[in-house]
Amino acid sequence: MIRAIRACKTAAEERGVVRKECAAIRAAINENDNDYRHRNLAKLMFIHMLGYPTHFGQMECLKLIASSEFPEKRIGYLGLMLLLDERQEVLMLVTNSLKQDLNHSNQYIVGLALCALGNICSAEMARDLAPEVERLLQFRDPNTRKKAALCAIRIIRKVPDLAENFINPAAALLKEKHHGVLITGVQLCTDLCKASADALEYFREKCTEGLVKTLKDVANSPYAPEYDIAGITDPFLHIRLLKLLRVLGQGDADASDLMNDILAQVATKTESNKNAGNAILYECVETIMSIEDNGGLRVLAINILGRFLSNRDNNIRYVALNMLMKAITVDAQAVQRHRATILECVKDSDASIRKRALELVYLLINESNVKPLTKELIDYLEVSDQEFKGDLTAKICSLIAKFSPEKIWYIDQMLKVLSEAGNFVKDEVWHALIVVISNASDLHGYTVRALYRALQTSVEQESLVRVAVWCIGEYGDMLVKNVGMLDIEDPITVTESDAVDIIELAIKRHTSDLTTKAMSLIALLKLSSRFPSCSERIQDIIVQNRGNLVLELQQRSIEFNSIIQKHQNIRSALVERMPVLDEATFIGRRAGSMPATVSTSSGASLNLPNGVAKPSAAPLVDLLDLSLDDAPAPSSSGGDFLQDLLGVDLSPASNQSGTNQASKTGTDVLLDLLSIETPPVQSSSSPPDVLSSIQHNKSPVASLEELALPSSLSGQATTPVAAAPMMDLLDGFVSNPPKPENNGSVYPSVVAFESGALRITFDFSKPPGNPQTTSIQATFTNLSPSVYSDFIFQAAVPKFLQLHLDPASSNTLPATGNGSITQNLRVTNSQHGKIPSK
Amino acid sequence: MIHFVILNNRQGKVRLTKWYSTYSQKERSKVIRELTGIILSRGPKLCNFVEWRGLKVVYKRYAGLYFSMCIDQDDNELETLDIIHHYVEMLDRYFLNVCELDLIYNFHKAYYILDELLLAGELQESSRRTIARLVAAQDSLVETAREQASLLGDLVKQAM
Numbered sequence: 001m002i003r004a005i006r007a008c009k010t011a012a013e014e015r016g017v018v019r020k021e022c023a024a025i026r027a028a029i030n031e032n033d034n035d036y037r038h039r040n041l042a043k044l045m046f047i048h049m050l051g052y053p054t055h056f057g058q059m060e061c062l063k064l065i066a067s068s069e070f071p072e073k074r075i076g077y078l079g080l081m082l083l084l085d086e087r088q089e090v091l092m093l094v095t096n097s098l099k100q101d102l103n104h105s106n107q108y109i110v111g112l113a114l115c116a117l118g119n120i121c122s123a124e125m126a127r128d129l130a131p132e133v134e135r136l137l138q139f140r141d142p143n144t145r146k147k148a149a150l151c152a153i154r155i156i157r158k159v160p161d162l163a164e165n166f167i168n169p170a171a172a173l174l175k176e177k178h179h180g181v182l183i184t185g186v187q188l189c190t191d192l193c194k195a196s197a198d199a200l201e202y203f204r205e206k207c208t209e210g211l212v213k214t215l216k217d218v219a220n221s222p223y224a225p226e227y228d229i230a231g232i233t234d235p236f237l238h239i240r241l242l243k244l245l246r247v248l249g250q251g252d253a254d255a256s257d258l259m260n261d262i263l264a265q266v267a268t269k270t271e272s273n274k275n276a277g278n279a280i281l282y283e284c285v286e287t288i289m290s291i292e293d294n295g296g297l298r299v300l301a302i303n304i305l306g307r308f309l310s311n312r313d314n315n316i317r318y319v320a321l322n323m324l325m326k327a328i329t330v331d332a333q334a335v336q337r338h339r340a341t342i343l344e345c346v347k348d349s350d351a352s353i354r355k356r357a358l359e360l361v362y363l364l365i366n367e368s369n370v371k372p373l374t375k376e377l378i379d380y381l382e383v384s385d386q387e388f389k390g391d392l393t394a395k396i397c398s399l400i401a402k403f404s405p406e407k408i409w410y411i412d413q414m415l416k417v418l419s420e421a422g423n424f425v426k427d428e429v430w431h432a433l434i435v436v437i438s439n440a441s442d443l444h445g446y447t448v449r450a451l452y453r454a455l456q457t458s459v460e461q462e463s464l465v466r467v468a469v470w471c472i473g474e475y476g477d478m479l480v481k482n483v484g485m486l487d488i489e490d491p492i493t494v495t496e497s498d499a500v501d502i503i504e505l506a507i508k509r510h511t512s513d514l515t516t517k518a519m520s521l522i523a524l525l526k527l528s529s530r531f532p533s534c535s536e537r538i539q540d541i542i543v544q545n546r547g548n549l550v551l552e553l554q555q556r557s558i559e560f561n562s563i564i565q566k567h568q569n570i571r572s573a574l575v576e577r578m579p580v581l582d583e584a585t586f587i588g589r590r591a592g593s594m595p596a597t598v599s600t601s602s603g604a605s606l607n608l609p610n611g612v613a614k615p616s617a618a619p620l621v622d623l624l625d626l627s628l629d630d631a632p633a634p635s636s637s638g639g640d641f642l643q644d645l646l647g648v649d650l651s652p653a654s655n656q657s658g659t660n661q662a663s664k665t666g667t668d669v670l671l672d673l674l675s676i677e678t679p680p681v682q683s684s685s686s687p688p689d690v691l692s693s694i695q696h697n698k699s700p701v702a703s704l705e706e707l708a709l710p711s712s713l714s715g716q717a718t719t720p721v722a723a724a725p726m727m728d729l730l731d732g733f734v735s736n737p738p739k740p741e742n743n744g745s746v747y748p749s750v751v752a753f754e755s756g757a758l759r760i761t762f763d764f765s766k767p768p769g770n771p772q773t774t775s776i777q778a779t780f781t782n783l784s785p786s787v788y789s790d791f792i793f794q795a796a797v798p799k800f801l802q803l804h805l806d807p808a809s810s811n812t813l814p815a816t817g818n819g820s821i822t823q824n825l826r827v828t829n830s831q832h833g834k835i836p837s838k
Numbered sequence: 839m840i841h842f843v844i845l846n847n848r849q850g851k852v853r854l855t856k857w858y859s860t861y862s863q864k865e866r867s868k869v870i871r872e873l874t875g876i877i878l879s880r881g882p883k884l885c886n887f888v889e890w891r892g893l894k895v896v897y898k899r900y901a902g903l904y905f906s907m908c909i910d911q912d913d914n915e916l917e918t919l920d921i922i923h924h925y926v927e928m929l930d931r932y933f934l935n936v937c938e939l940d941l942i943y944n945f946h947k948a949y950y951i952l953d954e955l956l957l958a959g960e961l962q963e964s965s966r967r968t969i970a971r972l973v974a975a976q977d978s979l980v981e982t983a984r985e986q987a988s989l990l991g992d993l994v995k996q997a998m
Contacts, residue, residue, distance in 0.1 A: 042946055049852060049945065051867065069987075071980040078949055081856075108976050118958040119858060143972060146962055154958040180963040187960050226965045229920065236964040239917050275923075279916035286914075314885035319915060350884045 018047055026056055037064060038075040045082050054083055058090050065097045073101070073109060077116045084120065095125050102132045107141045114144065118151035126155040130162050137169040142178045149173060149184035153191045163196040174207055174214075179227055179234055182214070186240040193247045204248050208255045211248070212262050215241045219266055235276040238266070242283040249291035256292040263288055267300050272307070275315075282308075282319055289327055302327060302334040309341045314350050321345060321356040328363050339364060343376055354388060362395050370403040374413055381420050393417060393424040401432060407440040411447055415464075419454050422461025430463045434470060445478040447471060452479060455502055465506050466516050472499055473523025477530045496531040503527070504541050517553055521545065525560045539564050839959035840918070841893065841908040842869070843952065845941070848902050850874045853941050854948055858959035877904055887915050898922045902938055925955055928969055950976065 025040045041064060044057040061083060064076030084091055094116075101113035114136065117129060133155060136148035149170070156163050170192055173185030189207070192199040218237055227234035245263075249256040267284050271277045281304055288294075288301040305327065308320035321342070328335050342364070345357035365373055377396050384392055396417055404410035414433050418425060437447050451468040472479060476499050507520045521542060528538040542564070545557035842861070845854040852870055861869060876888055877897050888895045890908070896918040897906040905922045909915070926936075928951050933940045941948050954969045955962055963969050 046945065049855070051852075069983050070976075071983050074950070074976065074980065075946065078946055078953075081953075082949070108979060111972075115953050115957060119856075119953075143968075147957060150957040150960055150962060153960060157958075179965060180968060183961060183964055226967050229924075234964050235920065236917065236961055239914055240961075243914075275916055276920055279914055279920055282916050283914050314883065315887065315916065315919070318885045318887055352885055352887060352889065355889075 014050075018050065018052055022047065022052070022054075022056075029056065029060055038072050041075050041079045045079055048083055058083055062090070062093055062097070065094065065101075070106070070109065073112055077112045080116055081119050091120070091122060091125065095128055098125070098129060099132065102129065102136065107139075107144055110136065110139075110144055111147055114147040114151045118147065118154050121151075121154060121158065123158045126158045127162070130155050130159075130165065134165055134169060137166070137173065142176075142181050145173070145176075146178075146180045146184040149181070149188045153188055156191055156195050160195045163192055163199060167192060167196075167199050167202055171203070171207060174210060179237055183237055183240050186211075186237075186244050190240070190244045190247055193244075200247070203244075204252060204255050208245075208248055208258055211241060211245060212258055215245070215262050215266070219262070219269070229276045231271065231274065232276050232280065235280055238280045239283045242266070242280070242287050246287040246290050249287070251292070253292045256294070259287075259291065260294055260297060263297060264300065267297075267304060278308075278316055278319075282323070285323055286326075289323070289330055298331055299334070302331065306338055306341075309338060309345075314348075314353060317345060317348075318350075318353050318356060321353065321360055325356070325360050325363065328360075332364075336364060336369075339369070339373075343373070346377070347380055351388070355391070358392065358395060362399065365399055365403060367403055367405065370399065370405070371409070374399060378413065378416050378420070381417065389421050390424045393421045394426065397425060397429045401429075407436060408443055408446070410436060411440065411443060411450070415450055415454055418461055418464040418467065419457065420461075422463040422465075425463045430467050433467055437467075437471065438474075444471075444475045448475040448479045452499075452502070462513065462516060466519055469503055469506050469516065469520050469523045472503060473519075473526040476523075476527050496527075496534050500524070500527060500531070500534050500538060500541075507541065507545070514550060514552065517545075518556060521553065521556045521560060525563065528564055535564065839910060839913070840921075840956060841910075841959065843908075843956070844870060844873060844906045846870075846874050846877075846904055846906075847938060848878070848904075850878060853903065853938065854945060854952070856949070856952055856956075858956075873906060873908075877906060886919060896922065900926055903941075921956075921961055924964070924966070925952065928955060928966055931966060931970055932973065947973075 021043060025044060028037075028040050037060060041057060041060055044054050044060070048054045048057075057079065061076050061079040064072045065080065067073065067076070080094065098113050098117060101109050102117075104110055104113075114133070117125070117133070121129070133148050133151050136144055137152065139145050139148065152166050152170075156166065166188065170185060170188045173181060174189060176182045176185060189199075189203055193203055215238070218234060218241070221233050224233050227237075229235050232238070245255075245259050249259055263284060266280065267288070270280050270284070272281055285301045285304050288297045305320050305323055308316045309324075311317060311320075324335055324338070324342070339361075342357055342360050345353055346361060348354055348357065361373065361377070374396065377392065377399075381389065381392055381396065397414070400410055400413045400417070404413070411433070414429075418430070418433075437444070440447070448471045451464075451471050454464060455468045476496075479499055503520050503523050507517050507524075524538045524542055528535045531538075539561065542557045542560050545553050546561065548554045548557065839858065841857075841859045843854070843856040843858075844852065846852045852874075855866070855870065857866065873890065873895060876890065877895070880888070886897055888897070892911070893908050894911060894913070894915060895906055895908045896915050897904055898919060899905075905926065907918050907922060909918050929936045929941070929948065932947070932951060933944070951969065951973055954972050
């Protein structure tokens with residue numbers, strides 16, 4: 001039959017032949033034909049190997065196994081192991097046959113049964129037949145014993161509870177002379193130690209010496225042709241023994257002592273020109289690394305590894321790299337010595353070796369060697385192939401981020417990486433770069449010039465373009481006027497129109513994606529204010545995108561256009577330099593911590609002029625707004641701007657479409673007032689914690705900058721922010737003189753905030769019978785000539801207060817005090833009487 | 839432990855598979871497809887170890903056949919190479935200069951030899967002589983049984 005199948009030329013033909021055969025076999029099964037059953041099964045197995053379904057043959061296997069003839073049993077068991085797997089229920093039916101066969105007088109039949117059991121038994125079968133296997137561990141025939149030992153391994157793996165039963169017989173096996181039994185016995189002991197701590201203790205005490213002696217015997221034994229492989233007697237036994245010794249010696253100083261001699265002997269005497277020898281050395285090194293410390297041995301081990309590393313055979317080098325990774329935890333110094341070789345391996349032609357070497361280099365880097373190593377890696381980045389580039393880039397970036405000694409080096413390296421492999425760089429990485437750039441204020445000029453140069457050469461790297469566009473937008477004037485030149489730079493002359501050129505290029509390139517184009521638009525807006533001479537031209541460019549199919553771009557271009565045209569006066573204020581983004585927060589945020597805090601130093605406000613009610617002001621803040629939300633531009637705002645800037649959490653916060661709003665400063669004061677429960681406390685001393693987050697109006701007050709405005713997401717009541725800064729602010733706060741609070745039951749209404757654009761008034765009351773709760777009615781009045789739409793007020797409170805916001809009476813605030821919106825808040829102080837709600 | 843053994847030829851046809859840990863039929867074919875793809879595409883000078891799904895696969899090429907064994911992370915790869923070689927030498931000894939055809943037409947015998955070498959994913963016997971003896975003994979049992987059966991058959995026919 002096999003010949004027939006092989007003679008088929010096409011797959012269809014083959015399928016036909018197979019189908020015929022299957023039909024014949026099925027017919028034979030139905031007829032219960034005894035003679036040819038085993039041949040049919042053999043055919044079935046072949047067909048199975050070709051990949052065809054053969055379920056109908058499973059019962060046949062059982063019948064064959066049940067027969068009393070050896071050949072049939074043999075084929076039956078083979079079929080069983082091939083066609084069935086552990087999870088099938090049919091397997092249970094075999095249990096009985098197995099039991100009988102395990103008690104058979106013919107050792108080969110016993111062997112067959114053990115084999116089948118060892119390969120595919122399930123947990124229940126294991127439990128049933130474990131006693132039999134245990135008995136067989138002491139059978140007279142060594143072959144059966146060794147099979148029983150391996151079978152026991154499987155049983156222990158399936159049912160770890162049974163491990164105890166096997167401890168004693170296993171120990172007995174260790175004293176065998178027959179290599180086969182010894183190997184399997186050792187393996188059984190190793191598995192027992194892994195499965196049960198008791199076993200580990202037992203073996204450690206009783207058997208360590210015996211094992212050491214056995215290993216000595218094997219290592220010193222004369223030439224035995226039966227077991228010889230490549231000049232070493234039974235390397236498999238060597239390796240198994242070493243493994244067991246490793247398990248026994250790990251964590252235990254006494255056992256380790258016993259092993260030291262033999263390990264040294266094996267490590268030095270074994271020849272390493274053949275694979276078998278190397279395998280033994282590898283195992284030996286691994287054992288040395290895992291057991292308790294012995295300086296001399298460790299040195300020996302690392303030397304061996306060093307030798308491996310310079311071996312020409314790829315396998316050996318791979319194995320050595322693997323080992324070195326584990327060795328680093330133990331002895332980093334020694335591994336450093338081999339740094340050069342490892343670096344070579346990063347450039348190897350073999351992908352597995354490259355990967356290993358890269359991981360190892362990553363572990364090796366510390367502050368002292370970061371510069372040269374990074375240089376090497378970046379050099380290699382240029383020549384590496386595509387699949388590897390992704391990995392390599394990610395590693396390099398994290399290295400640079402972790403170990404950079406100074407900012408300028410960081411920026412340099414990142415620029416290089418971006419120019420080479422910008423497309424592989426993840427978003428967080430270039431966000432981080434921008435944060436760093438903005439923090440390194442003295443390097444702004446240098447950075448923007450370097451970016452400009454880089455952009456000339458490698459304009460296809462997306463991330464590079466984005467970072468460059470942002471920087472040019474921010475620091476364009478520095479670029480043109482060559483501000484802040486460092487000594488190492490060559491002077492370059494860039495005119496304003498050059499700068500605009502390059503951004504235009506970024507927009508027009510068809511390969512730029514949405515984010516880049518959006519960022520370019522903003523950069524152009526910034527430039528239009530910084531370079532008034534190019535204003536016309538910039539306006540033209542922006543206008544071209546008015547009809548863009550993508551909503552985001554269209555919206556931005558229309559809004560920016562209108563800013564340029566109609567709001568010349570505020571434009572410069574709108575696009576003033578962004579305040580420094582705080583790194584600590586950013587890193588913390590990136591690490592997944594609560595996104596709500598904005599640290600105090602990062603001024604929450606932009607120095608934007610007062611009273612700008614125009615919703616379009618908001619997108620400015622939205623400089624890095626990568627969330628590309630569909631909410632109208634005003635979505636971002638002062639309070640959130642950091643978030644937007646980094647765009648890291650594309651959180652719904654940015655979707656809050658309120659336009660301005662009150663800067664919380666006002667409410668800070670207000671909250672003072674809420675410390676109504678407590679005896680008179682000077683308002684200024686109790687820093688108000690409740691802040692309305694968000695949409696922060698462009699208050700002119702400089703002190704606002706110091707306000708830490710936690711941006712609470714969607715009105716969650718959380719403000720982990722330290723209250724302390726508030727206190728200072730209050731003092732410095734100009735427009736809202738703190739009002740002394742009343743102790744009495746009359747709570748005056750407070751003007752929480754007033755500016756040219758908006759007034760917020762809070763009226764307090766306490767619902768009767770519930771002293772813990774304070775009810776505040778907030779009234780918002782629009783004092784500016786334009787209408788605020790989508791006005792949303794949000795508030796945040798410290799943890800011991802609970803806040804409940806009722807929906808506002810309306811969302812639109814008509815102009816010039818014509819009407820007002822009211823909104824109710826309820827604050828509950830759960831620690832009433834203990835902590836004032838400040 | 840060794841999780842599975844796969845033999846395939848350069849065209850991707852599977853000649854022998856043996857599974858020591860649990861994989862369903864579907865999983866098995868998926869694994870085979872994946873691994874054959876990976877291994878066949880590796881160049882000749884590359885090292886014989888591949889990382890795959892958190893496990894290591896050690897493979898060696900003998901003429902037109904690839905022998906692959908999948909082992910745990912903490913197993914010794916060099917030793918596995920030796921185990922593969924052990925098996926190939928056994929096959930060679932048994933079939934007297936084994937070639938792929940031998941394995942195709944006598945796959946059941948290849949399995950018997952493998953069963954004497956590995957059990958439950960671990961090495962069973964390191965002596966080639968012993969393994970050869972065992973397999974030979976079992977073969978002779980089969981022979982005797984068959985002879986007896988045919989003798990009986992003759993007797994019956996004669997009697998009739």
